[in-house]
Amino acid sequence: MRLNGKVAIITGGASGIGLATVKKFLDEGAKVVVADINRANAEKVVADLDAAGFKGSSSAFAVDVSVFTEVEALVAHAVEVFGKLDVIFNNAGIAGGKPLLDHDPAVDYEPMIRIDQDGVYYGILAAGRQFRDQGTGGVIISTSSIYGEQAAELAFTYSAAKAAVISFTRSAAYELAEYGIRAVAITPGRVGTAIINQFSDELKETFASEQLRGVMTQPEEIANVVAFLASDESNVINGTVVHVDDGYSVFKKRLD
Numbered sequence: 001m002r003l004n005g006k007v008a009i010i011t012g013g014a015s016g017i018g019l020a021t022v023k024k025f026l027d028e029g030a031k032v033v034v035a036d037i038n039r040a041n042a043e044k045v046v047a048d049l050d051a052a053g054f055k056g057s058s059s060a061f062a063v064d065v066s067v068f069t070e071v072e073a074l075v076a077h078a079v080e081v082f083g084k085l086d087v088i089f090n091n092a093g094i095a096g097g098k099p100l101l102d103h104d105p106a107v108d109y110e111p112m113i114r115i116d117q118d119g120v121y122y123g124i125l126a127a128g129r130q131f132r133d134q135g136t137g138g139v140i141i142s143t144s145s146i147y148g149e150q151a152a153e154l155a156f157t158y159s160a161a162k163a164a165v166i167s168f169t170r171s172a173a174y175e176l177a178e179y180g181i182r183a184v185a186i187t188p189g190r191v192g193t194a195i196i197n198q199f200s201d202e203l204k205e206t207f208a209s210e211q212l213r214g215v216m217t218q219p220e221e222i223a224n225v226v227a228f229l230a231s232d233e234s235n236v237i238n239g240t241v242v243h244v245d246d247g248y249s250v251f252k253k254r255l256d
């Protein structure tokens with residue numbers, strides 16, 4: 001029960017990494033706002049958790065993280081329902097892309113920047129103000145990607161947004177330390193969620209083979225790390241990137 005008594009917001013909480021983290025946080029004793037643009041899915045997650053013995057420990061909130069006033073309302077909701085906020089996991093995101101020279105900026109750049117980049121900035125700003133006003137400190141965890149640190153095929157916009165997440169994390173840690181606030185970014189590699197499942201089986205096998213264990217990472221494996229980062233046990237991890245990519249970014253897998 002490492003998160004006993006903590007209140008957390010998890011964006012993108014209705015699916016994939018976010019959903020696995022919602023469950024892990026509840027197992028560790030936290031209260032969680034399941035925040036997602038898909039209201040029906042978020043409400044189903046909460047109903048299922050209520051039925052599974054966690055009644056009253058989670059609350060659904062429909063939010064588009066690319067709209068600052070909605071993110072402010074999300075933070076206010078957490079405080080109204082659970083009395084305070086201790087952790088925000090800025091995790092909602094979309095993926096995909098086209099070759100750069102085929103881009104229509106209004107389709108292939110602006111919407112993704114609004115969600116994957118601006119959405120994280122809004123989460124940091126709104127939660128940061130709440131942590132400061134509470135005087136309790138807090139933890140900001142944001143989901144970047146292996147592509148936030150490298151160029152990749154069909155990922156021009158995605159890489160830019162995910163690099164910004166790392167930069168925001170450094171600067172937030174630096175600026176907000178005086179309020180007892182920590183900020184950490186995670187860089188998942190290949191995780192078996194809806195984002196990856198849209199690809200062919202062949203491509204998924206290639207993705208898995210690029211990681212050292214040769215298998216797709218499971219969302220629960222990422223959630224375990226996020227729970228640690230949200231807990232007081234990780235209090236010296238601040239302003240940095242935690243690579244949760246099964247060695248992808250550090251080693252080229254030896255293919256015998």
Ligand code: NAD
Nearest residue numbers: 012015016017036037064065092093145188190191193194
């Ligand atoms: P997912 O599609 O299963 O979950 C994403 C969730 O975000 C969905 O529930 C979706 O409804 C929600 N969402 C999308 N746009 C939103 C918005 N504007 N406002 C609020 N919610 C919104 O995918 P996932 O793999 O769990 O992705 C979670 C995060 O992990 C994303 O930021 C993604 O870029 C990142 N990531 C995933 C992988 C991977 O291999 N799956 C790798 C690196 C990074």
